Amino acid sequence: MPLARALGLVDTRFGIARVLGDEGRDLVTEYYRQAAFGFRQVHSRDGCMHMALNPDGQFDRAGYLGQADSVAAEIAATGAGRVLELGCGVGFNSLHLARAMPDVEFVGLDLLKRHVTEARQAARGMGNITFRQGSFEALAPEAGAQFDLVFAVECLCHARDLDALAHSVAGVLRPGGRLIVYDGYRTAPLEALPDDIATATRLTEVAMVVADGFRPLPAWDTALAGAGLKRLATGDLTPQVRPTTQRLQRLATKFFMEGLTPALARAFLPQYLLRNAVAGLLMPYLIAPEGGSLNYLRLVVGKPGAST
Numbered sequence: 023m024p025l026a027r028a029l030g031l032v033d034t035r036f037g038i039a040r041v042l043g044d045e046g047r048d049l050v051t052e053y054y055r056q057a058a059f060g061f062r063q064v065h066s067r068d069g070c071m072h073m074a075l076n077p078d079g080q081f082d083r084a085g086y087l088g089q090a091d092s093v094a095a096e097i098a099a100t101g102a103g104r105v106l107e108l109g110c111g112v113g114f115n116s117l118h119l120a121r122a123m124p125d126v127e128f129v130g131l132d133l134l135k136r137h138v139t140e141a142r143q144a145a146r147g148m149g150n151i152t153f154r155q156g157s158f159e160a161l162a163p164e165a166g167a168q169f170d171l172v173f174a175v176e177c178l179c180h181a182r183d184l185d186a187l188a189h190s191v192a193g194v195l196r197p198g199g200r201l202i203v204y205d206g207y208r209t210a211p212l213e214a215l216p217d218d219i220a221t222a223t224r225l226t227e228v229a230m231v232v233a234d235g236f237r238p239l240p241a242w243d244t245a246l247a248g249a250g251l252k253r254l255a256t257g258d259l260t261p262q263v264r265p266t267t268q269r270l271q272r273l274a275t276k277f278f279m280e281g282l283t284p285a286l287a288r289a290f291l292p293q294y295l296l297r298n299a300v301a302g303l304l305m306p307y308l309i310a311p312e313g314g315s316l317n318y319l320r321l322v323v324g325k326p327g328a329s330t
C-alpha cells in the first residue's frame with residue numbers, strides 16, 4: 023500500500039493531529055501499563071518486548087534471543103562478572119543470560135514497578151539475578167563503578183536527558199567496562215525528509231512513546247563523549263529487524279482494514295495499546311535498509327581504563 027494511503031487510514035482511525043498532539047509528552051509509564059496485555063498476546067508470551075533479529079529475512083521468534091545471545095558472546099569474550107541490564111522490562115534478556123551463565127551476576131533495572139515485580143517472580147529460585155526499580159537516567163552514584171558490562175535493548179530511546187543518562191551509565195561502569203545498546207536512530211533530521219516520511223516518523227515515535235524522537239547517532243556520540251565514554255563499534259541490524267516490522271504491519275493492516283470499528287475499539291481497548299497499530303502500519307516505510315528515516319543499530323561503547 024502506498025504511504026499516502028497508510029497515512030490516510032491512520033488519519034481516519036486515530037486523527038493524525040490528535041496523535042501528534044501527544045508529541046513531547048512523557049507517556050512511558052502509562053503506555054507500558056496499557057500495552058502489557060498486547061505485548062504478551064501479540065508480541066511474545068515469554069515477555070520479550072523488542073524486535074527479533076532474523077538474519078535470513080523470515081520472521082522467527084527464535085530471533086528474540088538474538089540480542090541476549092550477542093551480549094552472552096561479549097560477556098564470554100571480556101570475562102565480565104557483573105552485568106547490568108537497563109530498561110529490562112519483565113526480564114526476558116537477563117533471565118535467559120542468567121540461566122545460561124550461572125557464574126555471572128546479573129542485575130536488571132526498570133522504571134515500572136509492575137515490570138520489576140513480574141521479573142522477580144520469574145527469577146524465583148535463581149541465585150545470580152536481582153531486579154531493581156529505578157530510572158537509567160539516575161543510577162545511584164553511591165553504588166560506585168561496579169559493573170563490567172551494561173546493556174540496553176530498545177529502551178534508551180525513552181531517555182529525556184542524554185547527558186544525564188551518559189553520566190549515569192559512566193558512573194556504574196568499571197574502567198575498561200562496556201555498554202552495549204540495541205536501539206533505533208534517526209538517519210536524517212526531520213527537515214531533510216520528504217513530508218510524508220517525516221509525518222510517518224513522528225507518528226511512529228509518538229505511538230512508541232519516544233517523547234523526543236529517536237535521536238541521531240551524533241547526538242549520542244556527543245553525550246557519551248561528555249561523560250568520558252566512546253563508541254567503539256557500530257553494527258547496522260536494520261535488515262535483521264525488517265521481518266518483525268513486516269509481521270507487525272500485517273497485523274496492523276488487519277486491524278485497520280477489518281478490525282473493530284474505531285468507536286468499539288476505543289470503548290474496549292486503551293488508547294496507547296491501540297496506537298501500537300499506527301507504529302505497526304508505518305514502520306516498514308521507515309526502518310528500511312535504503313532511504314529510510316530510522317535504522318536499528320548495535321553500539322558498543324567503552325569506558326577508558328584497564329582493559330579497553
Ligand SMILES: C[S@@+](CC[C@H](N)C(=O)[O-])C[C@H]1O[C@@H](n2cnc3c(N)ncnc32)[C@H](O)[C@@H]1O
Nearest residue numbers: 070071072109110111132133157158175177180
Ligand atoms: C521496549 S521495552 C524493552 C524491554 C526489554 N529491554 C526487552 O528487551 O524486552 C522498554 C523498557 O524500558 C523501560 N524504561 C523506559 N524508560 C526508562 C527509564 N528512564 N529507566 C528505566 N527503564 C525505563 C520501560 O519500562 C520498558 O520496560
